[in-house]
Amino acid sequence: MLRRLFKDFRFGLLPVPGRIIAIVFFIVLFIIPLINDSKYTLFVLTTGSLLVIFAVSWDLLSGYSGQVNFGHALFFGVSAYTVALLHKYFELQPWATIPIATLVAVGIGVVTCIPALRLRVPYLSLLTMSFPLMLLGLVMAFKDWTGGEFGIPGIPPLAATHVGEYYICLIVMTVSVLIMWKLTDAGSKYIRTGLIFHAIREDEIAARASGINTINYKILAFIIGGFFCGLAGALYAHVLGTVSISYLSMTMSFRAIIYVVFGGIVSIYGPVVGVYTLQVLLQFAGQAGQNFLGQNQILIMSVIVILVLLFMPEGVAVWIRDKIERECPRCKLTNGFWRKECRACSAPLR
Amino acid sequence: MIEQIIIGTLVTGGVYALLAVGFSLIFGNARVINMAHTGFFMLAAYGLYYFIRRLGLGAAPAIVIIVPAVTLLGILAYRFLINPIREHHAAVLLMTVAIVLVFQESMTAVFSSKYWSIPSLIPGFTDILGVSVLNQHLLVLGVVVAVIAAVWLILARTKLGIALRATAQDAEIATLMGISVPRTLMITMGIATFLAAVAAVVVAPIWTIYPAMWAGPLVMVLVVVVLGGLGSFKGSIIGAFIIALVQVSVAILMPSYSYLKVVFAILAMVIVLIVRPGGLFGVMFEEERL
Numbered sequence: 001m002l003r004r005l006f007k008d009f010r011f012g013l014l015p016v017p018g019r020i021i022a023i024v025f026f027i028v029l030f031i032i033p034l035i036n037d038s039k040y041t042l043f044v045l046t047t048g049s050l051l052v053i054f055a056v057s058w059d060l061l062s063g064y065s066g067q068v069n070f071g072h073a074l075f076f077g078v079s080a081y082t083v084a085l086l087h088k089y090f091e092l093q094p095w096a097t098i099p100i101a102t103l104v105a106v107g108i109g110v111v112t113c114i115p116a117l118r119l120r121v122p123y124l125s126l127l128t129m130s131f132p133l134m135l136l137g138l139v140m141a142f143k144d145w146t147g148g149e150f151g152i153p154g155i156p157p158l159a160a161t162h163v164g165e166y167y168i169c170l171i172v173m174t175v176s177v178l179i180m181w182k183l184t185d186a187g188s189k190y191i192r193t194g195l196i197f198h199a200i201r202e203d204e205i206a207a208r209a210s211g212i213n214t215i216n217y218k219i220l221a222f223i224i225g226g227f228f229c230g231l232a233g234a235l236y237a238h239v240l241g242t243v244s245i246s247y248l249s250m251t252m253s254f255r256a257i258i259y260v261v262f263g264g265i266v267s268i269y270g271p272v273v274g275v276y277t278l279q280v281l282l283q284f285a286g287q288a289g290q291n292f293l294g295q296n297q298i299l300i301m302s303v304i305v306i307l308v309l310l311f312m313p314e315g316v317a318v319w320i321r322d323k324i325e326r327e328c329p330r331c332k333l334t335n336g337f338w339r340k341e342c343r344a345c346s347a348p349l350r
Numbered sequence: 351m352i353e354q355i356i357i358g359t360l361v362t363g364g365v366y367a368l369l370a371v372g373f374s375l376i377f378g379n380a381r382v383i384n385m386a387h388t389g390f391f392m393l394a395a396y397g398l399y400y401f402i403r404r405l406g407l408g409a410a411p412a413i414v415i416i417v418p419a420v421t422l423l424g425i426l427a428y429r430f431l432i433n434p435i436r437e438h439h440a441a442v443l444l445m446t447v448a449i450v451l452v453f454q455e456s457m458t459a460v461f462s463s464k465y466w467s468i469p470s471l472i473p474g475f476t477d478i479l480g481v482s483v484l485n486q487h488l489l490v491l492g493v494v495v496a497v498i499a500a501v502w503l504i505l506a507r508t509k510l511g512i513a514l515r516a517t518a519q520d521a522e523i524a525t526l527m528g529i530s531v532p533r534t535l536m537i538t539m540g541i542a543t544f545l546a547a548v549a550a551v552v553v554a555p556i557w558t559i560y561p562a563m564w565a566g567p568l569v570m571v572l573v574v575v576v577l578g579g580l581g582s583f584k585g586s587i588i589g590a591f592i593i594a595l596v597q598v599s600v601a602i603l604m605p606s607y608s609y610l611k612v613v614f615a616i617l618a619m620v621i622v623l624i625v626r627p628g629g630l631f632g633v634m635f636e637e638e639r640l
Contacts, residue, residue, distance in 0.1 A: 299455035
């Protein structure tokens with residue numbers, strides 16, 4: 001067992017610079033509270049890790065299986081509002097509200113995919129975009145129950161301390177990202193979903209002709225996306241202590257898309273890079289609205305997105321990966337940028 | 351009651367029709383879902399406010415400056431921001447979202463996030479069959495009819511229109527027939543932005559001007575365009591009036607639940623999409639058919 005782990009470390013991790021960076025990054029995230037446990041730093045990082053789950057689940061649903069969803073805030077908002085309503089009317093605690101809210105989000109995912117299964121990209125996107133707006137209209141129309149534009153305050157926090165909350169969200173984020181990464185890994189020998197999602201995105205008719213029940217897998221994609229997004233929404237409501245209509249707004253849906261496309265679509269690590277660059281770094285640089293950067297955050301974020309799209313349309317993370325890693329043309333193994341020959345089959349690179 | 355609903359439907363539907371025709375043109379020709387479409391609408395409304403209220407110009411010179419300026423801005427945005435990345439569909443979409451967010455935030459920075467209004471271009475009432483109608487509403491209707499007729503004539507009768515429709519059907523074959531596709535697409539974007547600017551100029555005195563004023567019309571335009579069928583000229587116009595009728599009747603008949611107007615409009619779209627996945631008059635392209 002130990003020898004197996006050491007072998008994986010020696011041959012699977014060390015020669016690939018992207019994986020080293022990812023491991024180091026997560027280790028740094030885990031030791032940050034030991035260095036700096038100010039309330040603001042941890043709050044920004046906690047919400048950041050929840051937004052990572054939100055963005056990665058969009059990448060799984062829309063990037064991998066090709067069901068381009070413009071209304072991802074639907075799952076997020078439904079689950080956050082479920083948490084708030086359960087707490088307000090039944091006084092349930094986090095251990096009960098989070099699973100129920102996540103299940104409700106999964107249910108919503110199944111319901112949305114019924115009309116979505118018949119539609120293709122432009123219509124599907126516009127249809128899914130309209131669902132959260134519809135719910136927003138309902139929330140505003142029945143103000144007495146949902147609080148209208150003021151939302152529902154007073155949701156209890158996840159843990160007594162900020163450090164505790166930070167670690168809960170960080171662990172949930174790490175586990176969710178790992179699960180979603182495994183589910184979408186097209187090279188896996190045990191899990192077929194990754195390969196099938198790729199096939200559905202590239203050519204649905206060909207996938208059907210190869211004997212894949214594409215309808216089931218599309219529903220599965222909506223269920224997985226809804227599950228993780230709902231989880232993020234429920235935790236987010238507890239961390240912020242309040243829900244508001246901004247959770248269901250069009251901006252919220254677009255935030256997921258902005259993070260994913262900035263980092264690199266159809267790559268689980270892309271959204272992680274996107275959130276930590278655009279959300280967390282900009283928050284720290286803005287110093288909570290104290291300077292020019294903090295007051296014009298959306299403007300700066302949009303300008304950065306425009307520049308990134310013009311000069312590296314595959315996304316920042318993918319662009320960096322292509323710079324530091326090379327794929328062997330013969331055996332498809334990933335090599336570090338410093339190598340002239342493949343480390344397994346010694347075929348010349350480039 | 352009835353006459354209120356009729357006038358409201360015609361005015362709102364006319365504005366939606368102008369916006370939806372432009373949106374549908376740019377989607378049909380360039381395959382670009384232009385989320386910044388109502389952003390140009392917002393820019394034109396703010397421009398009109400700036401020239402009339404802050405600089406004290408008359409309405410006519412303000413309009414003469416604003417409409418071409420916004421149209422030019424649209425063409426430049428297409429040429430330098432959208433055209434270089436047209437192969438990446440998700441990227442184009444995000445680009446248009448980023449453009450409209452830049453517009454919104456710069457308008458907030460310049461004019462703050464307050465609500466502004468401007469006076470009617472033609473003040474007063476007119477009596478039509480015993481119903482008094484605001485002159486501004488009549489102006490909206492007249493402009494909408496004239497502009498849509500003009501666009502229809504361009505599309506149906508001129509060489510440019512034939513080039514536009516040919517590009518919409520098959521860009522590669524259009525290139526083989528000697529049509530410059532990039533230039534055609536730039537002209538399409540110009541026409542679309544021009545329509546948005548005209549809609550803004552006539553409707554700005556009725557609606558309030560604020561930085562997020564693009565979001566509401568954008569949702570309605572998307573609903574209209576999906577309902578009528580993406581890329582269909584006739585569908586956009588008919589869809590606009592259907593959605594406007596739903597919206598205005600909900601707002602007038604159930605004033606305490608006026609937020610439900612979005613819900614009902616979207617519900618109408620969902621029902622149409624479940625019954626007819628291509629919209630009312632949509633053309634399903636071979637590669638998009640399931």
